[in-house]
Amino acid sequence: MTADHRLLTEKVALITGASSGIGAAAARVFAREGARVVLTARREDKLKALVADLREQGLEAEYVVADMTRRADTAAAVAHAVESYGRLDLAFNNAGWGTGREPLHEMDDELYDRIMDVNVRGVWNCLRDEIAAMLPTGGGAIVNTSSVGGLIATPVAAPYVAAKHAVIGLTRAAAAEYAARGIRVNAVAPGTTRTEVVTEWFAAVPGMEEALHAATPQPRTAEPEEIAEAAAWLCSDRASFVTGAIMPVDGGFTMV
Ligand SMILES: NC(=O)c1ccc[n+]([C@@H]2O[C@H](COP(=O)([O-])OP(=O)(O)OC[C@H]3O[C@@H](n4cnc5c(N)ncnc54)[C@H](OP(=O)(O)O)[C@@H]3O)[C@@H](O)[C@H]2O)c1
Numbered sequence: 162m163t164a165d166h167r168l169l170t171e172k173v174a175l176i177t178g179a180s181s182g183i184g185a186a187a188a189r190v191f192a193r194e195g196a197r198v199v200l201t202a203r204r205e206d207k208l209k210a211l212v213a214d215l216r217e218q219g220l221e222a223e224y225v226v227a228d229m230t231r232r233a234d235t236a237a238a239v240a241h242a243v244e245s246y247g248r249l250d251l252a253f254n255n256a257g258w259g260t261g262r263e264p265l266h267e268m269d270d271e272l273y274d275r276i277m278d279v280n281v282r283g284v285w286n287c288l289r290d291e292i293a294a295m296l297p298t299g300g301g302a303i304v305n306t307s308s309v310g311g312l313i314a315t316p317v318a319a320p321y322v323a324a325k326h327a328v329i330g331l332t333r334a335a336a337a338e339y340a341a342r343g344i345r346v347n348a349v350a351p352g353t354t355r356t357e358v359v360t361e362w363f364a365a366v367p368g369m370e371e372a373l374h375a376a377t378p379q380p381r382t383a384e385p386e387e388i389a390e391a392a393a394w395l396c397s398d399r400a401s402f403v404t405g406a407i408m409p410v411d412g413g414f415t416m417v
Contacts, residue, residue, distance in 0.1 A: 168397040170195035173246040175238060177229055177287060178256030180207035182356030183306065186385035187253050188215065188222070190393050197221040199242040202256065203228055221246075229256045229283030232290075239290040249294040251396045254287045255306040259325075261318025273320045280324035281331070288335050292344060300343020302400070304392045305332050307348045307407060312415050325350075329407055336405035345404040347395045352411025354383040379412030 174191050178184035180202035192198045192215050200208050200222060208224035215222040225241040227234035242249045257280045260272070284305050295301035310318060311325030329348055336346040353359055353373050359382070363370040374380040391410045394400055409415050 165195065167193075167195035168393055168399065169251065172196045172250040172396070173199070173242055173248050174251035174253065174396065175199045175201065175242050175249060175287075175291065176253045176255065177201050177227075177238070177283070178306070179211065179224075180204045182358070183351065183354060183385045183388045184253070184255045185211055187255060187389035187392055190386060190389040191251075191253070191396075192218075192220040192222055194393055194397075196251065197246050198223070199238065199245060200224045201227045201229075201238045229286060230278045232286045235283075235286040236290045239287075239294050243294055248298045249291060250298075250301045252287060252291045252301070252303045253306070253392050253396065254284050254291075254303065255392070256283050257306055257308075257324075259308075259310075259318065259321030261315065261321055264317060265319040268320065276320040276324050277327075280321070281327045284328050284331055288331060288346075292335070292339060295344055296339075296342060300339075300345075302345045302396045303335070303347070304395045305346070305348045306388075306392075307332070307350045309350055309352050309409065309411050309415050311348070311350050312407065312409065332407065333405045340404050345395075345400070347400070347403060347406045347408065349388055349391050349395065350407055350409045350411065350415070351388045352377065352383055352409070352414045354385055354388055356385060373414075376417075377412045377414045378417060381412065383410065383412065 174196040179188045179200035205226045212222045212224045227238045307328040308325040310322045311329045332348040
């Protein structure tokens with residue numbers, strides 16, 4: 162019998178925002194690394210197709226349609242994981258959304274509320290349900306998706322910058338509170354990552370892609386899998402003494 166060197170063998174993992182981009186890449190990486198994954202987002206067609214594809218590869222996956230801004234939905238997603246696989250070991254709280262094209266003084270309340278709701282309330286909702294599910298089985302590991310916008314400020318994105326700073330605050334507060342009870346909580350802070358939204362953004366704003374590359378020591382855009390790999394490692398037992406950490410995955414963008 163050969164040894165199993167996969168990062169997440171037999172762990173039960175909830176991944177939010179799994180219908181596209183970084184979350185969909187994480188679904189593939191976590192499942193390939195041996196986790197039984199429960200995928201959640203609002204677009205059922207995307208989740209269904211991804212779960213079918215993973216199962217065809219002999220991997221274990223479930224999905225549940227949920228809106229992270231609603232506490233009843235996050236509770237249902239966590240309950241689905243526990244009912245399907247008996248426990249919850251890992252969570253990648255990755256669902257998020259933001260835009261940044263207008264000056265701060267021209268932004269309206271609706272945009273502010275929408276950005277805060279999914280990025281901050283979404284993580285807040287998830288943390289409470291996930292921690293409650295993890296405590297009875299002795300702990301687990303949680304990774305939240307912040308952004309380089311959680312570490313530094315970028316223009317015309319004030320609500321998103323504030324929301325992603327708040328994700329870092331929630332990450333550290335939860336890490337401090339639950340470290341002694343076996344739950345590690347960390348965050349990834351991705352730089353610009355090649356997802357559908359970013360591809361559209363580059364197409365809409367000529368010169369943006371080149372300008373970002375020029376400001377990045379590794380002068381390129383990240384692939385979603387590169388963020389997913391960092392999240393998988395932070396979730397794994399190989400990161401067993403890492404908690405409250407905010408890991409930039411940004412090609413050095415926030416270093417210079
Ligand atoms: N791409 C980048 O350059 C970049 C950089 C830094 C940080 N990030 C962060 O990375 C995370 C993933 O984004 P992405 O780039 O992969 O973009 P994406 O492809 O648009 O993915 C966002 C995911 O979040 C889900 N989502 C959005 N609102 C939701 C809600 N209310 N309830 C449940 N799910 C919701 C979406 O699914 P449904 O629409 O199906 O619900 C989708 O699966 C976000 O937190 C984003 O802020 C991205």
